[in-house]
Amino acid sequence: MIDRPKGTDNYYISKSIQNWINNGLMALLFFVIGLEVKEKY
DSSP states (O other), rough: OOOOOOSSHHHHHHHHHHHHHHOOOOHHHHHHHHHHHHHOO
16 A cells, blocks of 8 residues: 655655554554453463
């Protein structure tokens, strides 16, 4: 999936950083859930 820049460069960069943060948080969340599940079973 390729993101096309929309609007100004600043806006595009901030959206890109927001995507990185969201993806990082999701990965961290699933990692923690995986550890919790591993401990329980």
